[in-house]
């Protein structure tokens with residue numbers, strides 16, 4: 588696990604480790620993705636107005652059309668040295684758009700075939716915000732790297748974390764990546780307390796079936812769908828938006 592102070596920093600950490608691990612040079616991501624605004628993370632972000640003025644040539648990024656199986660297959664076929672596939676299970680800044688289960692499953696298979704990490708940016712969807720600890724797991728995939736932040740700081744600490752499968756983690760990364768203010772005692776203490784409270788909240792939820800908690804943890808969505816069956820609703824839990 589490698590710590591940072593923001594979501595963008597965590598994305599950069601994941602990029603660095605993936606480059607080191609694979610020796611690849613091209614990252615794959617989805618159209619509509621948002622992964623942050625630092626120089627590296629910005630290259631993965633879709634929004635051209637944010638990205639264009641700072642476009643880099645050091646590594647490449649190929650964008651896949653979400654839920655377009657043919658485009659996905661064609662992109663994997665045409666990329667020569669892939670380094671990793673970044674995705675948000677539900678695109679947040681991109682308009683609260685969940686990635687299809689089957690599509691995500693195929694991304695995971697292709698990553699395994701090409702021996703590149705599947706990298707879940709769970710900044711907006713992880714840590715119980717969409718009803719399970721990680722949205723990826725609810726969508727049926729097990730990412731190789733997981734990016735967490737946002738809720739981890741409990742609204743008071745600036746903390747992010749990248750969890751990397753231990754079979755992939757390169758020991759030299761400890762030295763290759765560090766940051767003065769990362770993994771400070773205060774932020775990590777808040778993060779641990781947050782995880783404890785989250786565990787309690789899930790336990791309470793399981794016991795009491797409280798409507799408020801049901802809503803917050805994603806179960807409310809099915810009720811909402813039932814109540815509003817003629818309106819379209821995207822996402823789940825805290826990542827929710829009405830409209831087409």
Ligand SMILES: Cc1ncc(COP(=O)(O)O)c(C=O)c1O
Nearest residue numbers: 593594595621622623679708710
């Ligand atoms: C999915 C995702 N990744 C990364 C980031 C960047 O995080 P930060 O603003 O903390 O740098 C964001 C911010 O909204 C995000 O939604």
